[in-house]
Amino acid sequence: MQTFLLMLVAVVAGFVVPIQSILNGRLGHLLANPFLAALVSFLGGTVALSLVVLVTTPGIPQVSTDGKSLPWYLFTGGLFGAVFVTSVLTLVPRIGATNVLAAAVVGQFIMALIVDHFGILGVPHITASPMRLVGCLLLVAGMLLINRG
Incomplete structure (x- = not known):
């Protein structure tokens, strides 16, 4: 039952993807530069997440790794996100x-x-x-x- 509920949350989260795709596609078309459009999109997300972190984290946020260094590849998620968002905003106006x-x-x-x-x-x-x-x-x-x- 818990898995089903979590999958339902994922379905609802998925509802925003078409809207995001359309908005980013329109932005890329109007700016005539998919990389600038992706940057603007990520900037909006960065501002929103910065506000959430500031509101939900008392004091100055700290990165706790329990003395372990973070593997380098964990920092590549944003790169993959940029590839996806740029691809989508470039393709939506076409297909x-x-x-x-x-x-x-x-x-x-x-x-x-x-x-x-x-x-x-x-x-x-x-x-x-x-x-x-x-x-x-x-x-x-x-x-x-x-x-x-």
Whole structure:
């Protein structure tokens, strides 16, 4: 039951992605520069998260690593976010939000299946069962049907 509720939260969080994609796509079109549009988008997120950290963290925020250094690759998440946001805002005006997000979801599921199967980056190891593979194939089929529609 807890997993279902958490998945429901993820679905609701997913509701903002099409809106973000459309807004960023429009911004990229109006600014005629996808990198500037992505920068503006990330600046808005940075300001919002800075305010949340300041409101929810008493005093000056501290990074606690319990004496361990943070692995370098943990700092690359923003880079991947920038690639995704820039790609989406460039593609939405060309092929539409539904096609972009359908393809992005397929890409996310395929990579997530690989990451789970091999336990990459410390995620729990979950074998790519035949049912999971069929699920991904159905997502690919759905993407193709959405594109033809």
